[in-house]
Amino acid sequence: MPDALLDLRRAGTLLWVATKYGLAPRLRNGRRDTNDAGGAAAASDGGVRLRLALESLGLTYLKFGQYLAMRQDLVAADVARELQKLFERVTPASFEEVRAVVEAELGGPLEQFYREFRPEPIAAASVAQVHAAQLLDGRRVAVKVQRPDVRRIFFADIRNLRRFAALVDATGVTGTVSLSDLVEEFAVWTERELDFRLEAATADRLRAGALPFEHAPLVYWELTATRVLTMDLIEGISLAELAQIFESGGAPAIQARLPGLDLHLALKHFAMASLHQIFERRFFHGDPHPGNLLIRADHSIVFVDFGIFGELTPYEAGYLRRFIEAVATGNVAAAVRHYMKQLTPTPETDQRAFRHASIQIFRRWYEASRNAERSTVADRRLGRYSGEIIEQVRRYHLRMGMNTMLFWRAMDALDSSALRFPGYLDLLSTMREFFEPKPSHVIKQVGDMGLDPERAVTLAGLARESPGQAMKTLSALTERRREWSVGWEESGAEFRAENRRSSALAAGLVGLSLLVLGLTAPIDVAVRAAALGVASLLALWTVAQVRD
Numbered sequence: 001m002p003d004a005l006l007d008l009r010r011a012g013t014l015l016w017v018a019t020k021y022g023l024a025p026r027l028r029n030g031r032r033d034t035n036d037a038g039g040a041a042a043a044s045d046g047g048v049r050l051r052l053a054l055e056s057l058g059l060t061y062l063k064f065g066q067y068l069a070m071r072q073d074l075v076a077a078d079v080a081r082e083l084q085k086l087f088e089r090v091t092p093a094s095f096e097e098v099r100a101v102v103e104a105e106l107g108g109p110l111e112q113f114y115r116e117f118r119p120e121p122i123a124a125a126s127v128a129q130v131h132a133a134q135l136l137d138g139r140r141v142a143v144k145v146q147r148p149d150v151r152r153i154f155f156a157d158i159r160n161l162r163r164f165a166a167l168v169d170a171t172g173v174t175g176t177v178s179l180s181d182l183v184e185e186f187a188v189w190t191e192r193e194l195d196f197r198l199e200a201a202t203a204d205r206l207r208a209g210a211l212p213f214e215h216a217p218l219v220y221w222e223l224t225a226t227r228v229l230t231m232d233l234i235e236g237i238s239l240a241e242l243a244q245i246f247e248s249g250g251a252p253a254i255q256a257r258l259p260g261l262d263l264h265l266a267l268k269h270f271a272m273a274s275l276h277q278i279f280e281r282r283f284f285h286g287d288p289h290p291g292n293l294l295i296r297a298d299h300s301i302v303f304v305d306f307g308i309f310g311e312l313t314p315y316e317a318g319y320l321r322r323f324i325e326a327v328a329t330g331n332v333a334a335a336v337r338h339y340m341k342q343l344t345p346t347p348e349t350d351q352r353a354f355r356h357a358s359i360q361i362f363r364r365w366y367e368a369s370r371n372a373e374r375s376t377v378a379d380r381r382l383g384r385y386s387g388e389i390i391e392q393v394r395r396y397h398l399r400m401g402m403n404t405m406l407f408w409r410a411m412d413a414l415d416s417s418a419l420r421f422p423g424y425l426d427l428l429s430t431m432r433e434f435f436e437p438k439p440s441h442v443i444k445q446v447g448d449m450g451l452d453p454e455r456a457v458t459l460a461g462l463a464r465e466s467p468g469q470a471m472k473t474l475s476a477l478t479e480r481r482r483e484w485s486v487g488w489e490e491s492g493a494e495f496r497a498e499n500r501r502s503s504a505l506a507a508g509l510v511g512l513s514l515l516v517l518g519l520t521a522p523i524d525v526a527v528r529a530a531a532l533g534v535a536s537l538l539a540l541w542t543v544a545q546v547r548d
Helices: 003-021 037-057 059-070 077-087 095-106 150-171 179-194 196-208 239-257 263-281 314-329 332-342 351-370 382-395 402-420 427-435 439-451 453-465 467-478 492-520 525-547
Strands: 114-117 128-135 140-146 228-232 283-285 293-295 301-303 309-311 343-345 398-400
Touching: 003 037, 003 150, 037 059, 037 077, 059 077, 059 150, 059 179, 077 382, 095 140, 095 228, 114 140, 140 196, 150 179, 196 228, 196 283, 239 263, 239 293, 239 402, 263 283, 263 301, 263 314, 263 402, 263 427, 283 402, 309 402, 314 332, 314 351, 314 402, 314 427, 332 343, 332 351, 351 382, 382 398, 382 402, 398 402, 402 427
Parallel strands: none
Antiparallel strands: 114 128, 128 140, 140 228, 283 309, 293 301, 343 398
């Protein structure tokens, strides 16, 4: 079918479905009165109708609904919750269609590549489905096969969405929200899911940097193409199934299913692996919901389905790390300051009001987490308070980037797991343990800073923006304290004093970098001596300024 004709057919289907379900725009750019029970009920009903309409429109709109479910800075919370259901159930394609795709991609009959290929899928999603198979040498594999005609239909729908978005933007009904920008971001986000070679490369990359208790399947590149992905079939129980077992029978039911499993250790491994991917490697699984995580009897974890991934710049990873560190140690004002770096203001943004509201929200969460004996599990959920923060993001017209959304999706997966297994995953304690500075790690970071100008600039920027915090943190590291939460007071005298000391701190850090460089780097003797000499002078000057 020619592209123009396909575009017209898909546009007609869109208009018919929109009319059938009586849809109204669900993107919000202003405040909503949640005190009106009738209005709230109507909004909830609108979310259901939107979900049903997207389901009936097929692949592209299913993916668009999944995308909007993550854009909680733009979409109402009740609608986002309803759209989350689009991740759950999809009707599989027939085996005849699957066979045709595999044979077209690999260039031969199915039996030429697989000794056995089971007709019934073991998983089905909007883009593809997964079949268990066996290679000619007997190795067991999982074969992910893209649905037929996915690409042609997707690009036809995107062309129509672009036309519709341009028309809506011209009317100005969405205010500061550009529907065209939203469609373009969605197109980029989804198009990369349609090339399984990119997903295979993501699996390889995550596996290469995995922790000892973290696994990702091995890719068989000779049996992988744009629409077919062949990987090791790794045995394990999905975290979703494990949660259902736990909710129905508790710990004894878990032991009956996986004898000897230390559930606390397995969930801690999940948390540590996720934090390591995000903050150490800056490349992470972007959709770690319970169905995409397997638990094995040896307490190790397996990530599967790599179509969505996030990759942070050093700057993004830096402020997100400092945000989580501040949250974990109760430094509420610093947490809000670093949280705001995730956001992009619009002409209607009131940053002062957002900051004030956010401080109150984070303070309530930290107090509930610190006083576990006087609060419920629900009170201590980070997801509960991040949802409240997102409400403030919408209320005060701020925006979030896609990488930030994926970061919060990963953090929400951790938080949700803690809620489903009460008493087995203390997320706050795990984050504290992950971020607890260790002397050897600190020295390595300082050495890296001395050899990496970008990290040096980042650290110098931290010293300028928060001299008091940096001074006390440096002191805490020296004294090997476990708690290194620090306050932030903007009183005039103290702030001026700290500003005076900030240059001393920056100089001291540069001096420490030169010291490490002089002691460890393979450089000329004269250069080494000069580096050590300058480091000594900077250290003496820093001490004098700090004592002043």
